[in-house]
Amino acid sequence: MHTFHGHVLSGYFGRAKEAFFRSIERSLAQRTDRLVVPSARLKDELVGMRVGRADQYSVIPLGFELDPFLAVGARTAGAFRAELGIPPEATVVGAIGRLTAIKNHALLLDAIARVPAAHLVLVGDGELRGALQDQVARLGISARVHFAGWRRDLAPIYRELDVVALSSDNEGTPVAIIEAFASGRAVVSTDVGGVPDLVRDGVDGILVPPRDAERLAAALTRVCGDTALRERMGAAAREHAAGFRVERLLKDLDALYRGLLDSGLDSAAS
Secondary structure, three states: OEEOOOOOOOOOOOHHHHHHHHHHHHHHHOOOOOEEEOOHHHHHHHHHOOOOOHHHEEEOOOOEOOHHHHOOOOOOOOHHHHHHOOOOOOEEEEEEOOOOHHHOHHHHHHHHOOOOOEEEEEEEOOOOHHHHHHHHHHHOOOOOEEEEEOOOOHHHHHHOOOEEEEOOOOOOOOHHHHHHHHOOOEEEEEOOOOHHHOOOEOOOEEEEOOOOHHHHHHHHHHHHOOHHHHHHHHHHHHHHHHHHEHHHHHHHHHHHHHHHHHHHHHHHHO
16 A cells, blocks of 8 residues: 655656656556555546556545634634734735745745735745745835744634635645635635645635736735635635545545455455
8 A cells, every 4th residue: 555645756856856756656556556645636647657557546535633723713813913913904815834946935925916905924934935035025025924934823823814825836635725624714726736626716715827926816816805705715615624524534544445455355265
């Protein structure tokens, strides 16, 4: 058994290193009975890279303990905004994740510069923080962009956000989107990796092409400027998030393992 929670086979490294990792995965797949992935899109990508056969794969969505996020109610202005100096009435876009190249926060900064009514909070840290802070200064948006660093108190943070954004060049199944959905927050994301298996475009979020700051800015402007749209998408998102509870994940994995064991026993008996 081998489970892909995400993959680093495209967009993370240079061509030589990616080719090396792909060769390893192809070799291991030949010795593996079942490959498990969290989304159908990720399965298609891996099959397209010749990592295993389509019939080797089982798609089992991720599952988490979501109760702290499901308990998040309407947006409030509390301690987190006060800590960062964000006005209580401001519209706040949040991005949760490592400050690393694949997440392409530079794109998000270019987009937020085109949305003058919104503040942006970057929750997380990484090797690109300094470069991103320099970009913020060049764009003249220092008063509206806030670097919060690594945080453990994520559920209270989601409570103070209006929209959650993701600007990655590639993704497996982003945990931040599932947490945002459970918190009842609309999402604006690039249409990459397994994201379309999570975000229903126009229902609980908006998908935009990757590396397109203008389209990303337009989607953020639309969602930030329409309270009724955010509330409608947030309600649909929270309902959708129920399918990502840890109890469902355990049930699916139990059924997979029992089914494989039973088929192995049947084969041995014959």
